[in-house]
Amino acid sequence: MPKSPLSLLYFQHQRPQLRQWFVRRNRSSISVEAGSPSTPTAAIAVPNAATNRIVGRWLLGCSGLVVGAVVLGGVTRLTESGLSMVDWHLVREMKPPQSESEWEAEFSKYKQFPEFKILNHEMTLPEFKFIFYMEWGHRMWGRLVGLAYILPTVYFWRKGYFTRSLKGKVLGLCGFVVFQGLLGWYMVKSGLEEKPESHDVPRVSQYRLCAHLGSALVLYSASLWTGLTLLLPAHKMADTRRLMQLRRFAKGTGGLVFLTALSGAFVAGLDAGLVYNSFPKMADKWIPDDILAFSPALKNIFENPTTVQFDHRILGIGSLTAITGLYLFSRRMVLPRRTKIAISLLAAMAYTQVALGISTLLLYVPTSLAATHQSGSVALLTFAIWVLAELRKMPK
Structure with missing residues (x-):
């Protein structure tokens, strides 16, 4: 049956109100389906910003x-x-x-x-x-x-x-x-x-100490990464060749920082910080004579205090070198301001951490300074994870 012009005019006038009514009705039905049977009107929150x-x-x-x-x-x-x-x-x-x-x-x-x-x-x-x-x-x-x-x-x-x-x-x-x-x-x-x-x-056991510290660092890193990715929106950056190189560089550097912190557990477990209290040489040699005193040779890496301290020094210097290279490489690129701040803080913390480590060694591992050095390793890992969060790809 054809409608009169007046009825058509009335329908067009009421269309926005009808649309809003249908939207409210659909939302209400979704809430009822998502709620518990005992409370059909309870609404379940949907993940959002x-x-x-x-x-x-x-x-x-x-x-x-x-x-x-x-x-x-x-x-x-x-x-x-x-x-x-x-x-x-x-x-x-x-x-x-x-x-x-x-x-x-x-x-x-x-x-x-x-x-x-x-x-x-x-x-x-x-x-x-x-x-x-x-x-x-x-x-x-x-x-x-x-x-x-x-x-x-x-x-x-x-x-x-x-x-x-x-x-x-x-x-x-x-x-x-x-x-x-x-x-x-x-x-x-x-x-x-x-x-x-x-x-x-x-x-x-230094092995169990390393496992205990390592699991704590994994828990920390995973929590921090997940929290940062929820709070910090990913930057819109073109995936150029240099940016992909920077991402790989940052991932490798972060892994090296984690490994260096983990090696500190073996230093702590064996009291290896009290073996050679000089820097940059160990006593009067770059490579001490007892670095391979245990047999088989692989045992020295985890059980010889001299080798454990030597390895921690090498890893610390390697981390500092990698972070310095990352900083210099990033200076040649156009990056968001927040990303530049994160990389700069990572570099500053790396030099601070090395200074703390050398001071701890030269002063025969005082408790307060050693605790500060351990805290510094977590701070360095924090900045490394922040850098990785800043450089992550946009979600598809």
Whole structure:
């Protein structure tokens, strides 16, 4: 049946209002389908720029807590406090000894292990309390890191803040936190074992220490990278040949920085910083005589303190050279201002870190300076990851 001109005029006038009504109706039906059966009107949030900022800031906060755990773990090792707690309980050990009798009982347990028998047999109860609280603080900080990852993950998941790809990444981070805690206890156990054939100072296995530090750095790097990519939009840069070379250069440099930080675990585990306290030569030689003292030769790389210190020096100098080259190469290119700032800060931190390392060596590894040097390695890794985030390709 044909419509009259007046009815057609009325329909055209009301068309925008009808379109808005249909849009509201469709949104309402989507919300009902996405909500729970008990609350059909509840709407599930869809990942967008605002939720990405929230998740990105959360991940940056988590990465900051991981840095705190790394630094606190380094100080715990430098003060030789890591073997003071001879048990591991997820909940029970959260409350330290309260009464004098509880402290005496804890001290008695410590006396049964090699560190007290060989190194600390004259230790008093007040001295034991200090090293106990250092290790206790490190373990409690680790539990705080775990809660900071797991609890917000549950909340954001229920709110619908994660995309499908981000869900996999976040689950991986949470799983890695749990693995990191178990690896920490596995490391401590190596220092509590009786070794009748050895009369050396009791210490944890340098291999397990390296694994523990390495897993913490992987957790930190993954959290920081994911957070930065959510918060910092990728730059629109043409994929020229020079830009692709710069990206490859930055990736190789970042890998070298990570490897150098990881080699520091072997230096710490073997107290290799106390072997040759001179620079640039080791004593009066560029290559010391005992660099291949162990047999087979491969064993020197991981168990000979002289070789471990030599390798860490080479890696540190290599990292400085690579970062300097990256900086000079980037100066010849037109890059966004934020990218230039990131590369400049990376270069400045590299020279600062080398100065800290040399000072730590020459002054016979004082605790405060050694802890600062370890923190500097994380700061250098941070700037390297920032540079990589700035140079990443635009998503397709």
